[in-house]
Amino acid sequence: MKATALAHSNTALIKYLGKKDEQLIIPMNNSISITIDALSTITTVEFSPQYTEDVFILNDKKATGQAYQRVVKHLDLLRQEAQRKLKAKVVSKNNFPTAMGLASSASGFAALTVAACAALGLKKTPQELSMLSRQGSGSSCRSIFGGFVEWVKDDGTGKSYAIQLADEDWWDLRDIVLILEEKEQRQYSTREAMRLSMKTSPFFAARLAATESNLDKMRRAIKKRDFTLLGTVAEHDCLLMHAVALTSNPWQLFWTSATVKMMKLVPQLREKGLPCYFTIDSGANMHLLTLPEHQESILAELEKHHFIKKIVCARLAGGATIISDHLF
Ligand code: ADP
Ligand code: DP6
Numbered sequence: 001m002k003a004t005a006l007a008h009s010n011t012a013l014i015k016y017l018g019k020k021d022e023q024l025i026i027p028m029n030n031s032i033s034i035t036i037d038a039l040s041t042i043t044t045v046e047f048s049p050q051y052t053e054d055v056f057i058l059n060d061k062k063a064t065g066q067a068y069q070r071v072v073k074h075l076d077l078l079r080q081e082a083q084r085k086l087k088a089k090v091v092s093k094n095n096f097p098t099a100m101g102l103a104s105s106a107s108g109f110a111a112l113t114v115a116a117c118a119a120l121g122l123k124k125t126p127q128e129l130s131m132l133s134r135q136g137s138g139s140s141c142r143s144i145f146g147g148f149v150e151w152v153k154d155d156g157t158g159k160s161y162a163i164q165l166a167d168e169d170w171w172d173l174r175d176i177v178l179i180l181e182e183k184e185q186r187q188y189s190t191r192e193a194m195r196l197s198m199k200t201s202p203f204f205a206a207r208l209a210a211t212e213s214n215l216d217k218m219r220r221a222i223k224k225r226d227f228t229l230l231g232t233v234a235e236h237d238c239l240l241m242h243a244v245a246l247t248s249n250p251w252q253l254f255w256t257s258a259t260v261k262m263m264k265l266v267p268q269l270r271e272k273g274l275p276c277y278f279t280i281d282s283g284a285n286m287h288l289l290t291l292p293e294h295q296e297s298i299l300a301e302l303e304k305h306h307f308i309k310k311i312v313c314a315r316l317a318g319g320a321t322i323i324s325d326h327l328f
Contacts, residue, residue, distance in 0.1 A: 001086070002046035003118035004327065007110035007320035009039035009096070009103040010142045011175055011279060011287045013234040014211065014218050015241045016151060018198035025138045026160050028198070029211040031151045032218050033142045035168070036175050037317035041107035043092040044327040045115040051087035058092050058108075066189075074112060074136040081132070082120035090116075091327040096312070097182050101254060101283015105190065109133050109140035110320045118322050126319065130161040146318035148222050150215075168316035171225045174295050176276075176288040178302070179310035180258040190282040193245060193252050200249040207240040231277030231289055235266075238279040245282070256284040258307045265305065274298050 010033040018028035056063040056071045063071065075088055090112065098104040113133040117124050124132065126144055134141035134151075141161055142149040147168040153160055188196065198204055214237050221230035245252040255263075259280065266278050266288070274297055276290040290298055295313065302308055 001048060001119045001121075002044065002326060003115045004042065004044040004323050004325060005111045005115035005118070005320055006040060006042050006323045007107045007114065007140075007143050008035045008037055008146075008317040009041070009107040010035045010139065010149065011103070012139065012281060013230065013279065014215055014237050015281070016138055017194060017207065017241050017244065018204065019138070019194065020153070022195075025134050027138055027151065027153045029208055030153050030215055031139075031142070032165070032215065032222075033139070033149050033151075034173060034175065035143055035146045035149060035317045035319065036177075036314035038177060038312045038314035039096040039102055039107065040317075041092060041094050041104065041111040042323070042327060043090060043108070043111035043115045045088055045090050045112065045119045046328075047084065047086040047088045047119055049086060051089055054087050054090070056090045056092070059094060059098060070136065071112065074109065075116060077135055078113070078116045078120060078122070078132065082122050084120055088116070088119075089328070093327065096177075097179065097285075099186065099189070100181065101186075101190075101281040101285050102177065103139060103281060105137035106139040106143045109136035110143035112136060113140070114144070114320045114322065127161050127163075129320070131159065134160060144320050147316055150219070165219065165222055168318055171222070171316075172292050173227075173230075173316060174290050174292055175314040176290060176295070176298065176302070177312040177314055178262060178286040178288060178308050179312065180262060180286060180308060181256055181284040182309055186254065186283065188252060193248075193282050196248045196250070196252065197244045201244045201247045203244045203247045207244050210240060211237075227275060227291055231275065234279045234289060235277045242280065254280065254282050254284060259284045259286060261305070261307060262286050269298060269301055272301070274301065
């Protein structure tokens with residue numbers, strides 16, 4: 001009853017913002033993302049009578065508090081599915097900063113769901129895995145799939161899960177991940193920030209109203225491989241999300257001065273003939289989207305700016321999978 005899974009993080013091109021149902025994690029709007037290879041989580045889960053309580057070790061440290069409770073709650077959901085009561089040991093490693101706006105909860109809960117289901121002997125389709133994973137962390141339902149992914153808020157029968165719009169070979173998009181802050185402590189978790197945004201920002205409704213049309217444009221951009229459309233719409237939706245966060249009560253600003261410097265640099269790169277667009281989740285770090293033929297020139301430009309702590313070049317990845325090397 002032991003299994004290990006690898007899952008990749010995903011970068012939201014049209015953001016998930018707001019929950020219709022907080023318990024089941026049903027979103028207010030569909031969202032679209034790309035699953036990226038460079039940021040990943042490996043998780044090993046073992047269920048055994050030798051464990052008297054669930055243990056969760058994240059990045060070599062025994063987790064306590066909320067991080068621990070979220071994992072236990074998810075294990076309870078999966079145990080209920082399998083009608084088993086055994087406690088588990090979970091060891092997980094993210095190869096990138098945790099809780100810094102780089103979607104560790106997405107790769108984390110996708111890996112946990114896939115590993116725990118396998119360890120419990122649950123045979124689930126990717127769609128079922130996506131529905132289960134969603135209940136651990138919403139955005140993780142998209143990381144079950146590779147390539148271009150849409151999370152459908154309601155499929156018409158009340159079910160909410162992710163579907164693949166196109167696989168990772170459809171279009172060689174590049175995501176240059178700019179680590180601008182590695183240690184900064186955020187005031188709010190993504191979950192809390194989202195709750196505040198939905199409840200208190202007068203701009204929440206306006207952003208929601210704009211989302212259908214942006215989703216349409218994004219689907220079209222992916223289908224036609226129209227990079228300008230994809231980038232323009234992704235950058236705009238990112239700014240809509242941050243405008244909502246900024247106008248919440250209390251207000252939330254995820255950016256640091258490095259983020260703002262970088263935001264200002266992106267249009268300058270475009271003016272130099274280097275097509276690239278940014279998107280930022282709930283953190284200070286940034287994703288710079290581009291095409292392979294421009295990547296080297298963009299990297300050469302970025303090297304001139306010493307406020308960028310680390311650059312990680314990502315391509316599109318496949319979905320979450322079982323692997324044979326266990327972490328313990
Ligand atoms: P991020 O931008 O990194 O997704 P969030 O606040 O959304 O930030 O999520 C971070 C939280 O996700 C962590 O505090 C922890 O509770 C959970 N998490 C991160 N990595 C893992 C993992 N590998 N396994 C299980 N839970 C994880
Ligand atoms: C800003 O999936 O972390 O990255 O469902 O509460 O766990 P919970 O939230 P989470 O939120 C991700 C929000 C986002 C945008 C996105 O990924 O679409």
